[in-house]
Amino acid sequence: MKIIRDIFISILFLTGFSVKAEEAHLYTWVDQDDVPFIQYYIDKYGAEPKTSVFEDEDEAFAKLRAGYSADVYGPCSYEIPRWRDAGLIQPIDVSKLEHWEKIPDSLRNMPGVYDDKGQVWFIPHLFGNTSVIVNTKLAPEYAGDNNSWDILWDPKYKGRIGVLAGAVDTIPLVAAHIGVNAYNMTDDEWEQVKVKLRELVVQARLITNVTGELESAMAQGEVVAVEAWNDSYNNLIWDEEFTDPVEYMQPKNQKIFSWVCGFALSSVAGKEAPIEKAYALIDSGLSVGAAQFLIEDWGYAPANADGFGVASEEALELIIVDTSDVDAWLANTIFQEVMPNLDKIVEEWELIRAGVD
Amino acid sequence: MQKTLENIFSTSSETFKAYRLLTPSILLLIIVFAFPILFLITYSFWTQDYVTIDTTLTLENYKTVINKSSYHILIKRSLTISSLTTIVTVLLAYPMAYFVAFVVKERKLLWLIILTIPFWTSYLLRVFAWKLILGYNGVINGSLSNLGIIESPLSFLLYNPFAVFVTLAHAWSAFAILPIYVSLEKIDRSLLEAAADLGDNAFKRFCRITFPLSFPGVLAASLIIFIPTTGDYITPKLVGGSEGIMVANLIQIMFGKANNWPLGSSIAVITMIIVTLSVILFVLISRWLVSKIK
Numbered sequence: 001m002k003i004i005r006d007i008f009i010s011i012l013f014l015t016g017f018s019v020k021a022e023e024a025h026l027y028t029w030v031d032q033d034d035v036p037f038i039q040y041y042i043d044k045y046g047a048e049p050k051t052s053v054f055e056d057e058d059e060a061f062a063k064l065r066a067g068y069s070a071d072v073y074g075p076c077s078y079e080i081p082r083w084r085d086a087g088l089i090q091p092i093d094v095s096k097l098e099h100w101e102k103i104p105d106s107l108r109n110m111p112g113v114y115d116d117k118g119q120v121w122f123i124p125h126l127f128g129n130t131s132v133i134v135n136t137k138l139a140p141e142y143a144g145d146n147n148s149w150d151i152l153w154d155p156k157y158k159g160r161i162g163v164l165a166g167a168v169d170t171i172p173l174v175a176a177h178i179g180v181n182a183y184n185m186t187d188d189e190w191e192q193v194k195v196k197l198r199e200l201v202v203q204a205r206l207i208t209n210v211t212g213e214l215e216s217a218m219a220q221g222e223v224v225a226v227e228a229w230n231d232s233y234n235n236l237i238w239d240e241e242f243t244d245p246v247e248y249m250q251p252k253n254q255k256i257f258s259w260v261c262g263f264a265l266s267s268v269a270g271k272e273a274p275i276e277k278a279y280a281l282i283d284s285g286l287s288v289g290a291a292q293f294l295i296e297d298w299g300y301a302p303a304n305a306d307g308f309g310v311a312s313e314e315a316l317e318l319i320i321v322d323t324s325d326v327d328a329w330l331a332n333t334i335f336q337e338v339m340p341n342l343d344k345i346v347e348e349w350e351l352i353r354a355g356v357d
Numbered sequence: 358m359q360k361t362l363e364n365i366f367s368t369s370s371e372t373f374k375a376y377r378l379l380t381p382s383i384l385l386l387i388i389v390f391a392f393p394i395l396f397l398i399t400y401s402f403w404t405q406d407y408v409t410i411d412t413t414l415t416l417e418n419y420k421t422v423i424n425k426s427s428y429h430i431l432i433k434r435s436l437t438i439s440s441l442t443t444i445v446t447v448l449l450a451y452p453m454a455y456f457v458a459f460v461v462k463e464r465k466l467l468w469l470i471i472l473t474i475p476f477w478t479s480y481l482l483r484v485f486a487w488k489l490i491l492g493y494n495g496v497i498n499g500s501l502s503n504l505g506i507i508e509s510p511l512s513f514l515l516y517n518p519f520a521v522f523v524t525l526a527h528a529w530s531a532f533a534i535l536p537i538y539v540s541l542e543k544i545d546r547s548l549l550e551a552a553a554d555l556g557d558n559a560f561k562r563f564c565r566i567t568f569p570l571s572f573p574g575v576l577a578a579s580l581i582i583f584i585p586t587t588g589d590y591i592t593p594k595l596v597g598g599s600e601g602i603m604v605a606n607l608i609q610i611m612f613g614k615a616n617n618w619p620l621g622s623s624i625a626v627i628t629m630i631i632v633t634l635s636v637i638l639f640v641l642i643s644r645w646l647v648s649k650i651k
Contacts, residue, residue, distance in 0.1 A: 058613040065408075082616075086408040159512055167614065201599050206516060222493035222510075343407065347615040354602035356427040356434075 024269075024277035025050040027060065028074025029261070032285075036293035040284035041277070049281055056166075056209065064088050071269040071278040074285075076261040077112035078168055078338040080122045084115070089264040091119035096279045099286035102304045106327040110260060111337050124303035125262035125285045126294050129230045129248075129320055129333065130169050137244040138224040147249040149177045151225045153196070158203050162217050162226035165209045165353070167346045168336055173227060173257060174200060176334065183337050190345070197352050207353055215239075218246070229259070230320045234299030237318060248320055258333040262303065295319060301326075401622035410619070418623035428607070432628060435603040436635065438518055439586040442525040443579050449526070450533035450578065455567075457534075458541035469538070473531050480528060484595050487524040491515040491596070516598025524592050529585075533578040540574025541567070564650060572647050579643075580636060587632050604628055 024041070026033060026049055033051035035042075041049050052070065054060035057079045064073075065086060075083060083089050094100045100108075100123070107113075107124040114120055134151060136143035142151050152161050164170050174196050175182035180189045205223050206213060214226040215235050219242040226232070233248040250256055263285060269278040284290065291307020294300045296315040301323075302308075308316065308323040322329040339345055351357035376383075402414045422428050457468045475483060490496045491514040498510035514520065544567060552562045590605035597603070604624065611621025 058616070061616070062613055082408065204599070205512070207599065217493070220494045222512075343616045347610070347617070350607065350610045350615065351427045353599055354427075354431060354607070355599045356430040 022273045022277075023047050023049045024072065024273040024281045025052070025070035026072050026074065026281050027052050027054065027064075027068075027070035028072075029053060030055060032074050034293070037290050038281070038284050039289055040287040041280050044280050045277065049277070049284075061086070061088075069266055069268045071266050071273060071275075072281045073264045073266060074125070074261065075264055076168075076259055076336070077110060077122055077124070078259075078336050080112040080264060081338050082342075083264060084121055088267055089121060090267045090269065091115075091121060092123060092263075092265045092282075093279075094120050094123075096276070097123065097286070098283050099304055102286065102306050104303075104305050104326045104330070106330040107260060107303050110335050112260075121264060123263045123282055123286070124260045126298075126300045126302055127258055127260040127321075127330075128300045130164070130173060130227070130257040130259060130336065131230075131251075132225055132249040133218065133228050133233050133236065133246055134225040134249060135218060135221070135223075135244050135246055138221065142225070142249075143245075143247065145252065147247060148251050149173070149249065149254065152177075152227065153199055153203060157224050159205050160222070160224045161204055162214045162223045162228075163200060163204045163207045164211075164214070164227050164229075165207050167342070167349045168339070169229075169257075169259075170200075170227060171197070171339065171345060171349060172334070172336060176254065176257075182339050184340070194348065194352065194357075197349065198357075201353055201355060211235075218242075231299040233320070234318050250320075255332060255334050257336050258330060259336040260303070397622045398626060400619050401626045403619045405617050405619050407616075418620045419627070421620060422623055422627055428604075428624065431602070431604045431607055432631060434518070435587050435605070435628075436631070438522055438525070438601075438603065439583050439589075441522055442529065442586050443583040445522075446526045446529055446533045446582050447537070447575060447578050450530055451537055451575070454534050454537035454541055454574075458538055458544075469535075472534050475527070476531050481591065483528050484524055484592050487520065487527065488515065488596055491520055491523070515596060516601065518597070518601045520596040520598075521593050521601040521603070524596050525586050525589060528592070529582045532581045536577040536581065537571060537574040540571040540577075544570045569647050569650055572643070576640065576643060579639070583639070584632055584636065588628065 023045070026038070028051070030053045033053055038049055038051070050070070054063070057075050060073070060075065061079070061082065064083075065088070073083070073089065080089075103124055107127070110124070112122045113124070132147075132149055132151065134142050134147065139151060139157065142148060151157060152163070171193065172182035175185060175189070175193045178192060178196055180193055182193070185193070201207065206217060208214060211228060211232050214223075214228050215232050217223045218226055218232075218236055219239055221244070230248055233246065236242055236246050263282045265278060265282075269275055286302075286304045288304060288306050288310060291302030291304040292310050294302045295307055295311035299315070299319055301319050301321045305326060308326075316323055348357060401418055402416070404411045404413070404415060404417055453472065457465060457472070461468050478486075488495075492498070493510050493512065493515070495514070497514060498507070501507045502510065548566050548570075549562055552566055557565065587603075588605045590603065590609050593601045593603045593606055597606075605628075608621050608625050608628070611617050611624060615621075
């Protein structure tokens with residue numbers, strides 16, 4: 001009998017816990033649950049929201065489809081169509097967001113935010129770029145105005161370049177380099193891109209999603225150039241032991257890519273915690289404090305343009321973005337979108353990566 | 358019939374006792390092993406288009422796998438790497454196990470504990486350790502360039518099948534040592550004495566007594582290493598580079614990035630079948646070989 005009583009008490013205890021937890025739940029990228037991103041929520045409700053993290057969106061997507069859920073998710077814009085079609089998210093009422101108006105027009109109107117019916121599905125939170133970082137001490141011929149993505153295929157640097165493993169990053173970049181628009185390509189064009197990808201795999205020393213690996217390979221001189229996001233550039237500049245000059249390529253006749261990550265509202269938001277709390281969670285990420293933290297600690301640009309006004313000059317110089325006119329600057333880059341037929345492309349890219357296609 | 362059932366269910370029956378004792382493990386096996394496998398097999402007969410799963414039963418996925426040579430290459434590569442790993446690990450483990458079983462007279466337990474020291478850290482850490490050893494500025498390259506043997510770091514150490522093979526061989530060594538040790542330890546020493554009395558030299562004694570009697574251990578060790586290493590994915594992912602990617606990486610991609618669970622399931626099922634067949638073949642061949650030795 002004593003055992004039954006104990007079990008009963010522990011059940012009460014456990015359920016008591018879950019009843020008490022009426023805070024909204026954020027499921028986002030690793031580290032995007034750092035305190036500055038949820039401070040606004042804590043100030044407003046006097047309690048911390050629940051958080052959990054994913055390594056990448058594919059992991060998150062698989063987990064959510066298997067039944068996991070939260071109130072607010074933190075995917076990047078190109079994921080939105082798939083998540084919407086799988087019924088994982090719901091439209092967002094932007095009038096409930098305090099910081100919506102602070103987001104520049106170009107971000108509010110980017111692909112993925114609105115659907116055909118004018119409903120909002122995605123709130124931009126931060127953005128950055130995808131291009132190539134080059135060590136100009138080891139490859140001086142690519143310095144300054146001579147910078148070009150050609151370095152990735154330069155036979156001279158065979159086995160000394162690094163590439164991002166993500167299809168959403170690498171395939172549009174390789175396609176753009178040979179003048180193909182990956183977001184609208186014919187089968188013939190895809191075949192041409194595949195030829196370039198195969199060459200790239202042979203050239204590459206490492207192909208990884210772990211940006212730290214690319215950075216340390218750069219820092220050790222193992223590679224001379226890597227395809228990377230702009231935060232890797234910041235990390236290399238900040239690295240005190242690494243003194244070689246590096247540049248983040250912005251080739252003359254080639255637009256570089258911009259990715260935008262943000263928030264989506266779960267289709268089950270409002271069921272466990274009040275929906276206002278879910279909106280407050282989105283507002284937390286968009287707060288000026290979070291924006292400043294993004295610029296100064298992460299080297300990413302915040303969607304809340306007020307952040308540029310409070311961040312240090314030094315940090316602003318490193319984030320690549322021209323903060324005097326964000327709209328104009330973004331217009332000169334290509335937003336990373338979802339490629340039609342992505343699943344097929346991903347599979348073929350993985351086989352090319354394994355050297356068997 | 359009635360009689361047999363009564364026998365089984367009477368509480369004193371040995372069979373009933375055995376099943377009663379086994380119940381927890383059987384239940385656990387059904388829940389965490391049989392169900393997922395059934396699930397996987399079912400999935401392999403479905404198809405997926407974007408976010409919808411079509412539950413009409415079809416052989417489409419199997420046809421895709423059978424007709425696509427890229428998959429065959431990956432499966433072959435996995436089998437080659439894991440076979441090599443198995444052979445080398447067992448060859449390296451055997452003398453160590455032999456040493457502990459026959460040469461060490463005192464504190465055997467201490468020796469066994471020492472042999473398992475690499476296992477006190479996680480698998481992932483052991484893989485990372487190899488990354489540091491084989492890396493561009495790693496232990497090997499660092500030492501060689503300090504000794505003035507090489508001018509620039511050797512890049513062929515890491516990110517290839519060789520690195521996968523070395524890492525796996527080290528990571529699984531204790532799994533080989535322990536079963537071989539147990540089978541060697543059990544060997545009746547008087548058999549060896551008798552053979553010596555009858556004029557067999559050390560080599561003959563090993564071939565005709567020690568090795569055949571320790572064979573179950575070798576077999577167990579080989580299977581314990583071969584089966585999991587064929588499906589390993591974290592080692593190829595971390596140290597494999599492009600040429601070292603194995604079939605498990607492809608399966609993982611299918612369940613993640615490529616978003617095609619049914620195709621992933623059928624690749625997994627086919628891999629399981631191939632591994633099972635290889636194991637059966639291996640067991641048959643090695644039994645035949647041992648009977649020849651005897």
